[in-house]
Each structure stands twice: as structure tokens, then as C-alpha cells.
Amino acid sequence: MKTSTQIQAFRIAVSLALGMMAGLAIMNLLYGEKLDALYLERNNLYYRNNEKFKKIQMLEKDLDKRNDNQYIGQDISVEVQLPENESRFYQDQLRQEVQELMQPFVGKSVHWISDHPEVLDSMLGKRIIQLEGDQTGTHTPKVFHLKLKYLTFVGSKLKIWVIAQEKTGKEKE
Amino acid sequence: MGEFWSTAVINYCIALGVVLGGSMLGGIGAFFGNEPPMDTMLHLSEQLKIWALVAALGGTFDTIKSFEIHILGGELNQVFQQLAFILSAFFGAHFGTILIRWLIQGDL
Structure with missing residues (x-):
């Protein structure tokens, strides 16, 4: 059998949990748009970074190919x-x-x-x-x-x- | 208020609550899961619509079973009542989706 103090403490804990959830939901609604924009920006940066990385790799490959094919000619x-x-x-x-x-x-x-x-x-x-x-x-x-x-x-x-x-x-x- | 109306309002509110609550808490989960919260909420509100209907009606099987019993028993009045409950739950779920969309995108 639970005492009234225990029940009260349990109620307070549940209220706290519900309050936290409500607070989280409100904060989410207030700052969700900004967060979404930041996530979008991050994805965009990832994409652009990947593109640049691919381009650098391609250029390095081209450079290696060119260097390997060039030999010093007679006309020094x-x-x-x-x-x-x-x-x-x-x-x-x-x-x-x-x-x-x-x-x-x-x-x-x-x-x-x-x-x-x-x-x-x-x-x-x-x-x-x-x-x-x-x-x-x-x-x-x-x-x-x-x-x-x-x-x-x-x-x-x-x-x-x-x-x-x-x-x-x-x-x- | 008669039993019919009270059941219809309860169905409406349950469906609305499922969509709103599910989307909001899903948004919180998305925040902790490193996902865009608003975008997740928008998707969840669309996905939860059908489950909100089912939750409000207390499972699809019972409703379909009652349709069969009432149609075969010639009680068309009861069949229309069941249809009205489904519609009220549908409107509740749809209103929830519209609310979430309005909250996120700013238009309906």
C-alpha cells in the first residue's frame, strides 16, 4: 500500500516528465525552423564538399597522367x-x-x-x-x-x- | 448530449490527438536523432493520419464486423452511425495534419 506522500512524489515526477515533454515540444516548435535550415545548410555543404573532393581527385589523376607521359625532348x-x-x-x-x-x-x-x-x-x-x-x-x-x-x-x-x-x-x- | 454525438466528438479528438501528439513527440525524437525536426514532423503527420483513424475507431476489424451485422440485420441506421464515426475520426486526423502543415509551412 502506497502512502499519500509516495503518491504525491509520484505525481510530481509524472508532472515533471510531462512538463519536460511539453517544454521540449514548445522549444522544438520555436527553434525547429532554424534547426531545419541548419540541417539543410549542412547537407548542402556535404554535397559541395564531395563535389570538390571528386574534382580534386580527377585533377590529380589528370596531372599524374600528364607528368608520366612527358619526357625531355632533344631541344634543350x-x-x-x-x-x-x-x-x-x-x-x-x-x-x-x-x-x-x-x-x-x-x-x-x-x-x-x-x-x-x-x-x-x-x-x-x-x-x-x-x-x-x-x-x-x-x-x-x-x-x-x-x-x-x-x-x-x-x-x-x-x-x-x-x-x-x-x-x-x-x-x- | 446524446451517445452518438459524444462518441463522434471523442473519435474526432482521439484522431486529432494521435496526429498532433505523434508528430510533436516524433519531432523531439528527430531532434535527439540528429534529423531535421520540422521536416520529420511534416512527414509523420501524413503517415500517422491512417493510424489515427484506426486508433480512434478502436481497430478496423470491429467496425467492419459491426457493418456486416447491421447490414445483414437490416439496421441501416446503425450503419450510418458507424460511417459518421469513421468520418469524424477522419476529419480529426485531417485537421491535425493541416494544423501541423500550417505550423511548419505557414500555409494550408
Whole structure:
């Protein structure tokens, strides 16, 4: 047999539960519209994010395909930068020499070279080029050492900029 | 008020209560279940309409059985009474759906 106090406590608990439900229903009605708008916005953002993700994946795939198919062609462009007081006569000769040095890279993947530019740098950096003078005797034989300044790729075309500096007598020794 | 009218009003109110209460509490459930509450309420009000009718009439089987008994017994008056109860429950459920729609969409 339940006492009147127990019954009263039970009534209070039930009233509290009903009140909570009523409060929840009222709050739901008051803020439901805003919540719906937020859910809609969230779904829209999910959709747009997925679209962007798919696009990025597609572009990455395209980029990989392009990189894999590109190889360095024969037409390597070389720009030689000589010291200001140096004769331009040596420029073409140096360009030709550097182009010959670049021959092992012809047919290599552009992707591979752009990932490892230090190979080119170390190859040119330690190189000493000896040029012969012309027959008239205006230009004397000289020794240059090279330094890689820049390298770029225009499609599959490799273009490099090289700084050439004359090797002095002390350095030669 | 006669027994007929009181039963009709009770059926109307039960059906209305089932739709309104079911939708409101369903909306609360949707809120806790990470679903849009108003949209869920709108769908529930449509889905609960038929169940509100059934709940108000106390189960479809009894009503159909009484139809059979009264038609075969020649008591057409009773048959019309049963039809009126079904209609009142239907109007109650429909009014509940309309109320919920008005509450959410702002139009009828």
C-alpha cells in the first residue's frame, strides 16, 4: 500500500516528465525552423564538399597522367650568362658544350628531373669547360667553370640558365 | 448530449490527438536523432493520419464486423452511425495534419 506522500512524489515526477515533454515540444516548435535550415545548410555543404573532393581527385589523376607521359625532348634550351667584361664569342661555344652535357637527360621523365634538380646542379657545378681560341687569334683559349642558375620546364622542353665564370691561373693550379 | 454525438466528438479528438501528439513527440525524437525536426514532423503527420483513424475507431476489424451485422440485420441506421464515426475520426486526423502543415509551412 502506497502512502499519500509516495503518491504525491509520484505525481510530481509524472508532472515533471510531462512538463519536460511539453517544454521540449514548445522549444522544438520555436527553434525547429532554424534547426531545419541548419540541417539543410549542412547537407548542402556535404554535397559541395564531395563535389570538390571528386574534382580534386580527377585533377590529380589528370596531372599524374600528364607528368608520366612527358619526357625531355632533344631541344634543350640553354642560356649562358658570362661575366660582363667577357667576350660574347664564348657564349655559343659554351651553349653547345652544355647542350652536349645535357644529352644523357634526353628521354628522361620530366617528373623525375623536376623532383631531383640537384642531379643537374651537381653535374654542371663540378664541370670545367675548356674552349679553344679562334684561328684569327682574337680569342684566346679559356677555361670556364659552370654553375646552374635556374631550370624550368615548358611542357616537355627543358630550359636552363647557366652562369659561366672563367677559371683563373691560381684556380687552375 | 446524446451517445452518438459524444462518441463522434471523442473519435474526432482521439484522431486529432494521435496526429498532433505523434508528430510533436516524433519531432523531439528527430531532434535527439540528429534529423531535421520540422521536416520529420511534416512527414509523420501524413503517415500517422491512417493510424489515427484506426486508433480512434478502436481497430478496423470491429467496425467492419459491426457493418456486416447491421447490414445483414437490416439496421441501416446503425450503419450510418458507424460511417459518421469513421468520418469524424477522419476529419480529426485531417485537421491535425493541416494544423501541423500550417505550423511548419505557414500555409494550408
